[in-house]
Structure formats: structure tokens, C-alpha cells
Amino acid sequence: MPVNLTAPDPAQLHPVPGVRIGVTEAGVRKAKRKDLTVFLLDEGSAVGGVFTQNRFCAAPVQVCREHLAAGFGVRALVINTGNANAGTGEDGLVRARSTCIALARLLEVAPEQILPFSTGVIMETLPNDRIAAGLPAALDDASDAHWGRAAEGIMTTDTVPKAFSRQVTLGGATVTITGISKGAGMIRPNMATMLGFLATDARIAPALLQPLARTLAEGSFNRVTIDGDTSTNDSFVVIATGKTGPAIDSLDSADGQALLAAMQTVARDLAQAIVRDGEGATKFITVQVEGGRDATECRQTAYAVAHSPLVKTAFFASDPNLGRILAAVGYAGIADLDQTRIELHLDDVHVVTRGGRHPDYREEDGQRVMKKSEIVVRIGLGRGEASDTVWTCDLSHDYVSINADYRS
């Protein structure tokens, strides 16, 4: 059961002019599953993408990087589930490229104008023949109303599809931003998440797309973690079709700022949705670290807390065994941390002051907060003005069950 997250109402997902989506069942790994999704982008669309920093990045990630670098303009994305095409060596690259070639032929564009994405089991051979065979049906299905279907089409261990949509008025025109994402394990994105796609019809200068993708990922996907495992396939793609509104040549302009804020909101909703639907998650936890010398040490501390299996199991049990949070803060890697300056709040409850239990703290207050489904852990380092935030979930029996069974 995801934490305070339900499947999106397809009627609430605004189409993005210039983007059509087709979904089909290609039988990549199992029959009768929507496992192949194609995004078709009108000519003139601008695309930026950020990808996993995992050195064992998947073949499709390598091909995406090459194709974006080629600069021919992107006309389609092709996404399969059921197989990650990672840890597949040279053969995996050949198969990822062959999928692009097959789609390029159907669309009469260059293979470099296709971006391929895969998600699923690592180290198995991609059945690219089945994917190629499924492409015509995916193209037949293409419609600008299929964002909800696409959110379903990219799911693996996710329990609900994830899609968010917003509109913002720029220069009198209504500009749309719609995006989808998927999780739900091997989630500790480093540049991007497993898969996230965000599109807008705004007229953003093409040169801005790459920095925009990076900025959006930093404030969203790069701030969530489920299990600390950075995937081989993380990919986050931002599309601007340029159909609507004023030209955005700078993100610092008033229109640029308004658009960025709206896109950031959708990106954060998508990233948080992955945590809310994290494998086995029963709680959504915000870890906020303040008073650091710089944002990096705040983030590092927040991740240490967010990754600690002991902290995560305590949240699962609603047990205010909060010393575990202090232990994680202590081993987060700040060499000259002074434990006598640490403060800890759990929502509104002041738990720790000057590194020791707050004299007014009572176990029942901690207990009351621990029972909630959304909890804010606020840690003060007492050594500066910087802060940062990470979102995570608890570690439950279901996480173990799901990952002990994933392939069966």
C-alpha cells in the first residue's frame, strides 16, 4: 500500500501538445503486460536528460548519452520494462541500438533521434526481436491522451502508476507540464531516478534543456532514497515541444522562474511518489538537516539517516528508538562534528538538545509522532547556516519479501 498516494485520474493529466504516446504488450518478460511504451515528439521539440552515475550503467543509458550528444534532435523515446539490459556487455549495446534502428525505420528518422530506456532484471539478454515486433502496435496506439497508460506501461514493482500534471500561465498562454515516473526498488538516484519523463509545450530555448534537467533532478529525484541502491538505469528526461506561450530564453526571467517553479513541483511530486510507493513502504519520511557548514554535509547526513536499516526498521515499528538517528548522524562522515551541538526534532517534538535527551522529552510524545504515516525528522548540526532535505520511507517485512521474490 503506497503512503498517501493513489493512482492518478487520467482526466487530470493534461495532454502536452506535440507529444503522443503509445503503449502495447510486447511480451518482453511476461505475457499480458503493458511493457512497451513509445513517446513520439513533434519536430522542433527540445530534450534534455540526466542519467545514472552508476559506473555499471545500462546499455540504453550509454546509447541515450551518445544520441543526445549527437545533437540531431530527438523524435521518439522507446521504453521497455521486464529487462534492464544492464550488465550485458557489448551485446547489450548492439541490442539497444537495434531497437533504435527498428523504430527509426518505422518513423523515417535517424536512429540517433531515438532514445531507448529499459528497466527490469539486470544481466539478462534483451529480447529486442520481441520489442521490434511490438513497435507497430505501439505506434498504432499513439495519442496525446495516453499519459495515464504510459505511467502504467513503465511500472515494474510499483503498485500504482505515477503521473502529475500542472498548468501555468505564461504571457497570457496556458502552458502544460505533465510527467510520469516509476520506482520502486534500487532507488537512490544519483542524477535521476529509475525512469522519469517530464514534458511541457513551453517554448524553452533548446540550450536550456540540459541544465534544466539537471536543476529539476537535483531538487527532486536526487533527493529521494528507498534502499540506497543506485540503479544502473536511472534516467530522467525533460521534453519541451515549443508549441505554446512566450519564448523562454532564460530561466531567470519572470516567465522562466514561473515555469521552473511549476516544473520543479511536478518533478518533486513524481520523485516523492516513488518513495510513497517504495517497496514495502508504510511511512513517508522527510529528513531535514539544518545548521550545516554547506549543503553537501547536510545532504550526506540526511542520507546516512535515510539509509540506516536500524532507523528504517524503527520507523516501520513506530518505535521511538531515536538514538539510532543520533548514531547515523555520528557516522555520516563529518569528521569534526561536535555532538554537544546536535538538536533533533520529530515533527513538533524536541527530542534531543545539545547532543543529549531533551529534559522535557517524553517517550509518549515520540510514540505519538512515530505512529503517523508522514513524519519530519529535523536535525540541527549547529555549525553553520546551510540545510538540505532528503525523502525516504521505512524498511518493512514487505521490502524483504518483495526483493526475495522479485524474479519469481
Added chain:
Amino acid sequence: MPVNLTAPDPAQLHPVPGVRIGVTEAGVRKAKRKDLTVFLLDEGSAVGGVFTQNRFCAAPVQVCREHLAAGFGVRALVINTGNANAGTGEDGLVRARSTCIALARLLEVAPEQILPFSTGVIMETLPNDRIAAGLPAALDDASDAHWGRAAEGIMTTDTVPKAFSRQVTLGGATVTITGISKGAGMIRPNMATMLGFLATDARIAPALLQPLARTLAEGSFNRVTIDGDTSTNDSFVVIATGKTGPAIDSLDSADGQALLAAMQTVARDLAQAIVRDGEGATKFITVQVEGGRDATECRQTAYAVAHSPLVKTAFFASDPNLGRILAAVGYAGIADLDQTRIELHLDDVHVVTRGGRHPDYREEDGQRVMKKSEIVVRIGLGRGEASDTVWTCDLSHDYVSINADYRS
């Protein structure tokens, strides 16, 4: 059920001349538990210790460091379970010191000659009055035959006591090395483990004890992990009573080398015993990384694999979902790692070559190894001659159950 580890036979634990041990029930947290242990060391004993690098180190760890630095010589150790006296601020320090003062009075030595140790729940007030009240009974119990009782006396979530003993002949004399340790969660020692104590009657020059403790910890406790959580209370103490054998003025001499090897074996056995009895552990896994540029990057990679919840749950399930190992290697932090040079063996099975599935690898071979209770994961980085090894266990339902219930 610990993995291939049974309780030690007390008859096999050789007394160490110069060391007597007393254990009692002080009711620190619960009644009718051996929770207070005192080590009494003859005058002239030399002691070295290494302690957690967690910046939130417990009050007793801070006091141990002070007392060792004072250089008056150590005459006793006092160890309580049930309460970690960590995250307790200034008050915790006062209580740790008061325990030393109480024992010092009974023994007619200086408080600085006592080293205090605590393990248990973090952020609760140490009931030092109960500990002080229990000290006379612990002293009455003192005997050189009580190593087995001591191993029981320091247990928390451990399911079996951990103690090992060896003898080595130096200059015609039989020298004994006996040690105990405890786990079993919050285990990713950084300098030392939760608690480990190793004593010998060898005549080691006092100045050698501190470097010796560091060397022994490096090859043993600093190479194991259960959940990646570095404790606030890790302490590893090495005692040499100087009662027997030739004077050891250098660890590079023939006698020094023989002694070091024997001590290293006991330290490694103690450290591995903690993993074998790791919370919920069903498998003992050796992660061996070779072909690195230096030992540091090998160790870093081994820890990434050993900490990955996805790798650990796959071992629990005996599921050869080995791509998860590649993913962990990829995010271990070697920025210029070349995935096309990675090799992976599981015991004798060659799984990955040049970053992709080995052509001869068959799932049933991987499955066969995954079902074993002891597994060696061997990773080749293909970029140098260095290597390092880490020992860990799997992540099971029981880990979640134990840590969701720990305080109840």
C-alpha cells in the same frame, strides 16, 4: 540461528594468567540477566584499545580514551549491557565516571585505571546506582576460568556467546590468547566492533599494545558489516599481562610475528562470529575484491556490495539475481571504473566476464552456490594488483523483526 557457529565449550577457553573475570546480574535494564562483567588485570598488564569513529560516540568511549591517555596503567574493565550510555550528553559522562570511581574504591586503585564499556539502547539514562550496587557481587565472582561467563555477560541481541582461544609456543613457553566479542546489530565497525576483548599472557612491550590493537582491528573487526550502521559504542581492547614467555619488543621479530599471527586468527574468528550471529543472518558471505589500484577502493567496493539491501535480500532468497552485485560495484564510488573489465565469480562459478554475462554461465550453477550457507563473492576490477576482503551476512525477515522489536 547463527551460521555455522555454536556456543564455545568453556573447557576449550584457556585462562590467561593475570586476568580474572566476574559476572553478575545488576538489573541494568531487565531482571535476571547477566548484565555486568568486570575484568581484573594484574599489576603490570599493558592495554591498548581502539574505539568507534562515530562522532556520536558514547560517554564510556570518551572516558576510555581519557583513561588510556592518562597512562596510569589499566587494572580493570567494567562492562554493562542493557544501556549504551550514548546520546546522553554531559550527564552520561558523569555517570560513566561515577562507575569508574565506585569500582576504583573497591579495588583501591585510581579511577583512571578503570575502563568502562556500555552496550544496549541509546539515549536512555544509565542506572549507575544499580551498576555500583552490583560491583561487589561481580568481584566475588572473579575467577580466571570465567571467559565463557564473560562472553555470555556481554551479549545483547546475540544468540550465542562468542569466545575463541589459542595457544602458541614462544621461546619454549606456552602463551595463551583468549578473547570474547558481541554483536549483533548496528554493526559496521570503524576501528573496532561493538565490544571485543582479547587478552594474552605474552610479555609484549607496553608501547606495542596500541599499534597492535589497531593492526588486529584492521584485519578483523574493521572488515565485517551486518547493516552498515557504525555503532556509538564500538570498542576493542587488547590486554597483555606479561606473565609468560620471552619479551616481545617488536612485532617484526620471529616471536612477534608468531604471536601476531595467532592473535590475528583469534581476532578474525571473533569478528566473523559477530557476522555469523548477525541479526537474522542465514548466510555468511565473503566479499573479496581484487584487481584494484589500491586496497581502499577494493574495500569501498566490497562494502558497497556488502551493504546493498538488494544484494543481501537476494542472498536470503538464494536467488542468483547477480546483476544486483554489478549495480553495487557500479555505484561504489570508483569514478573511472571501466565496466568492460569487471569479472565476477560466485565460489567456483564464473558469472560475469568483461562486464557481461559469461557465455558459459548457467542459472542453475548460480542457484547451486546461492543455496549454500557460506558463499565467496569474488569481484575483479581489472585495474591493478590490490585486493581486500569484507565479511557480511544476508538481510532476512528476522532482521526486520528483531529491529522492529528490539526495545520491547
